[in-house]
Every structure is written in C-alpha cells, then in structure tokens.
Amino acid sequence: MGYVKNNFHDDSQETGQGAVLRNGKEILLQAFNWESHKHEWWRNLEGKVPDIAESGFTSAWLPPATDSFAPEDHTQSFVRKDIIQWLFWLCNNVGFQDFRFDFARGYAPKYVKEYIEGSKPIFSVGEYWDSCNYSGTKLEYNQ
Numbered sequence: 046m047g048y049v050k051n052n053f054h055d056d057s058q059e060t061g062q063g064a065v066l067r068n069g070k071e072i073l074l075q076a077f078n079w080e081s082h083k084h085e086w087w088r089n090l091e092g093k094v095p096d097i098a099e100s101g102f103t104s105a106w107l108p109p110a111t112d113s114f115a116p117e118d119h120t121q122s123f124v125r126k127d128i129i130q131w132l133f134w135l136c137n138n139v140g141f142q143d144f145r146f147d148f149a150r151g152y153a154p155k156y157v158k159e160y161i162e163g164s165k166p167i168f169s170v171g172e173y174w175d176s177c178n179y180s181g182t183k184l185e186y187n188q
Contacts, residue, residue: 076105129163143168
C-alpha cells in the first residue's frame, strides 16, 4: 500500500515517506483479481493512480507478483527467512507500510506472526475464505 493524496481526505498525518494514517477514514482498494498475474497489471494500474485517488481511495492493495502455491513454501526455515528479508526490504527500501496476506487459510497463523514481527508493517490483513470450495489444497476456480 502507499500514500495517495486526494481531495476527499485532507486530515491525514504523514509520519514518514508515504505514510497513511487517516484516523479511520482510509478507503482501501483491492487493486487486483484472480487474473491479474496473467497480464501486465502493474503497468495497467500505474496509469490509473490519478483516477483511483480522485475516486476517494487512500490506499491500494497491489497484486501478488506470481501465481504460485505450494504448501511447503512456509514450513522451510530458509523460505521464511527469505520472505522476512523481502518484506523488510519492501518496507525499508520501497516504501511499503502494510501487507495483505493472500490465502491465509493455506498456511499456519504462526508463519504470518513471524513475518509481521520480522518486517514490522504498520498494518496487515489476511484473506481468509472459509466458505469456498476446494479440490484438495487447490481453490476451485470462479466461485
């Protein structure tokens, strides 16, 4: 997520580069869908930032970088270490402040706790769908 200045909320308090603290008045846009990884979504989205801000959104959840899933991606300590380093880098070098943990049902909460404690985002949220249909470990498409 990042800071977007718009005309709808002028009472924000910046606490650092790109900080978004809006006293509960933030409006988050999920800026991707199941198909985003198949297209040049980042480039598409970049051109829409002014329109998104003008619509009143203060932040946008960005799409996952890949379409990958494997249950052993989190049980390996070296994988968790790499994820933490990457999240830390996103916070301290790119300017991310918040994280959305996609498909949080697919891995243990203890891993999310480890990622949050290691990268220290301002805010984080997990996507947890308990009413979806699954084929083994894979989410059934188009529900």
